[in-house]
Amino acid sequence: MSDNRHERDDCIKVSETASLGECENTSVENQIVYPDNPNPVIKVPVELGEFDVTTNLSAKIHFDDPVQEIKKVKHTVEIVQCSLMTNTVMGGDDASPYVSGEFPLFLKGFVRKNIQYETPVPGTDRDCVNSDVKSKTVRVPFTCTTMVDVTNVLRPLTNSNEEFGFFRAQDLGKGFPEKDKFLSSDLSQFHFMESQYYNEFPFCELVSSNVIAWDEATDRVTTGDSPVKEGYFHNVVEKMMLRFRIKVLQKQQVRVDSLG
Incomplete structure (x- = not known):
């Protein structure tokens, strides 16, 4: 059996007598900030656009315990992917790397839904119900794409x-x-x-969100023959309208006026 350690050591060989010399460098225009420059160049997130995104969701939610009444619901929007896809420009091309126009924005996330509810205590009287308060947390996923009109996107340079x-x-x-x-x-x-070029990838910030939800029980039964009686259910169909505001940004070099 071969010695794997020996094989790894011999995978690539370099001269052990090579001397380590100094590296040369040349200054690149508009990337060095001088102390006496009244208009320095800084690299900061630049806003490409701000958008209100709307999408609709529908989900079925099951409760292991019988639900007598939903007491409180809290929604939290979670964005896990926000990717702006633009065209590219060849490195060294005379064409401007900046472009404005409509490009697809790919979005993926969840609506975290925390539900507080009352569940009847086993053996309780059906006209005088004792109950415990419990909670259930679910994440309703969503995926969508939308065309957004962005300004001055620094396109990626191709390798x-x-x-x-x-x-x-x-x-x-x-x-x-x-x-x-x-x-x-x-x-x-x-x-x-x-x-090879190491481009700055556009990214997003979540500014605000708004959720309108309808939760409808699909299997509610009552403890008597009248709808006036208490009842319980296990399954809910949820319809949700989700709207959130996002900023699309990208780190770029910007020349600014000195405050001094």
């Missing part, structure tokens, strides 16, 4: 990977005239040039 080779002339060997040569690229060497 590039290019291969190049060199010409090589070789003797053909026995059986061929001496003056003839094999003309082609050198297949024993491989050369690449690769560029």
Whole structure:
């Protein structure tokens, strides 16, 4: 059996005699902030747009205990995905990387619903009901996409990977005239040039939310023959209109006026 540790050590070899020299650098325009610059460049979240998003949900909720009455309901909106999809621009292209227009915004999240309810105590009198207060928490999921009109989005620059080779002339060997040569690229060497860009991904902030919910019992039964009597149920169908406001932002370099 081979020694895995030895195999890992020999996976790549470097020269142990190579010296560690200094790296060279060049200043990039508009990215160095000088102390005496009255208009410094800072990198901050820039608002691309603010939107009110509306979607509708429907869910079935089951209670293990019989529910006599729902006392209180609290809704909390939770966004777990908010992704703006834009087109790209080639790195090094003269075209402006900034663009404005409509782009799809992919949204995913939950409405956390906490329900406080009364459940009858077993053996209680049906005309004088004793009950315990319990709670149930569910998360109603939603997924949707919407077209949003955003302004001055910094589009992602695309990576590039290019291969190049060199010409090589070789003797053909026995059986061929001496003056003839094999003309082609050198297949024993491989050369690449690769560029990668680390773009700023747009992100969202949740500003506010509004929920309108209808909870309708589907299996309510009463303890007597009259609807005046007390009753209980186990299943609820919920219809919900969800509206929330979000900001779409992106970190960008911005030149600002100095306060001094």
